Amino acid sequence: MPPSPSPLTTIPRWLILMGLxxxxxxxxxxxxxxxFPAIVQGLDTSQGQVERTLASYLxxxxxxxxxxxxxxxxxxRKKPLILGLVIFIVASVACAYTNDIEHLTFWRIAQAFGGASGMVIPRAVIRDNFDTRDASKALSLLILVMGVTPILAPILGAQVLIFGSWRGIFAIMAACGGALLIGVVWTMRETLDPSRVIPLGMKTIARNYAGLLCHKRFMCYTLAGGFGSAGMFAYIAGSPRVFIDVYxxxxxxxxxxxxxxxxALILASQISARMLNRHSPEALLKIAQRTLAIMTLVALALTVTGTISLLLLMLCLIGFMASQGFVNPNAAALALREQxxxxxxxxxxMGTLQMLCGATSxxxxxxxQSDTPLPLTGMLAICACLSWLFGRIALRAT
Structure with a gap:
C-alpha cells in the first residue's frame, strides 16, 4: 500500500531521488x-540555430x-518514469554522435520527451505523500536539490570543453540518466493508491483536461508560476549572449x-520553506510576485536609459531569482491543492503550460537581436508582470 499523507519533518531518501x-x-x-560557440563551429551552423535547439527542447x-x-x-508513477529515462539515455547518446544541426534538433526533442517524465511524476509523488502546506515545503526542498544543477551544469559543461569536445557533454547526460534509472528500478516504490487509478481512455483524459482548463484557481496559479518560469527560461536562453557577447x-x-x-534561487526557496511554518503559501506568493515585477521593471528601465551595467544587471537578476524561489513552490502547491x-x-x-510559456519566451x-541586454530585460519584465497578474486573479478567487 502507498503511504498515507504525513507531516514533513525530515528529508526522506525518496524525496532526494525525486529532486534528482x-x-x-x-x-x-x-x-x-x-x-554554444563550439557547436556553431563544429556543426558549421549559426548561433540562432543552436539557440533554437534549446527552444525545441522546451x-x-x-x-x-x-x-x-x-x-x-x-x-x-514508476513504470512511466522508467520508460522516460530509457528514452532520455538513448536520445542523449544520439545527440553526442550527430553531425548536423537538423539531427541535433531532432534528438534534442526526443531527449525532452524522455526528460519530461522527471518533470511530471515527482510532483505527483509529493502530493501522494503530503498535504498542501507540506507539499510546498517538499517542493522547496526539491528546488534545493535541483538548484545544484544550474550551479554545476554550466561549470561542468565549460570544464568538459577544456578537456574534450561538446559531444562529451551529451555523453555525461546519458550517464546521469543511467544512474537515475538504476536508482528508480532498485529503490523507488509505487505511491499511487489503487483506489485513485483512472482508466486510460480518450474520453476520460479529455474530460480531465477540460475540467482542469475550466478550473479558475488551478489555471491562474499554474500561469502565475508558468510566467515566472518563463522569465527563468528567457534568462537561460539569453544569458550566454548577454554575458559572453555583450559584456x-x-x-x-x-x-x-x-x-x-x-x-539566490536555492537560498530563497529554503527561506520560503521555513516561513511556511508561520505564514500561508498565499501570503508568501503575494509578496514574492510583487518583488518579481519590481526587480524586472527596474532592470528594463536601466536598460532603456542606457545606464545598465553588468553589476546592476546581476543585482536585478539575483532579485528576480530570489523571488522565484518563493513563487515556484507555492504556486505549484496551490495549483495542485484541489486535484x-x-x-x-x-x-x-501544469508542466506543459509552464514549458510552453518558457519555450515561447x-x-x-x-x-x-540586439547588442544590449534589452531582449533579456524586456522579456523578464513582460513575464514577471503576467505572473503577478495571474497570481492576483488566483488569490482573489481563493
Missing amino acids: LTALGPLAIDMYLPA FGLAIAQLFYGPFADRYG GIDPRYFGLLFGLNAA GNRLGVASAL GLAVSAW
Missing part, C-alpha cells in the same frame, strides 16, 4: 549552454508531459555568474 529526477530536465538545458518538454500525466494516473565574459567563467543567480483524484494529469498540464529572446 526533477533536475534531469534542467541538466539537459543548462549543461550545454557554454558549448517545446518537447511541454508536449511530452501531456502524455505522462494520464499514464501516471493509470499505470502508476565579454570568458565562457569558462560564465558558469560562475550563472551559479550566483541559481544560488487529489487527478494529480498526474494536473501535474502534466526563450524563442522570443533568441529572435530578438
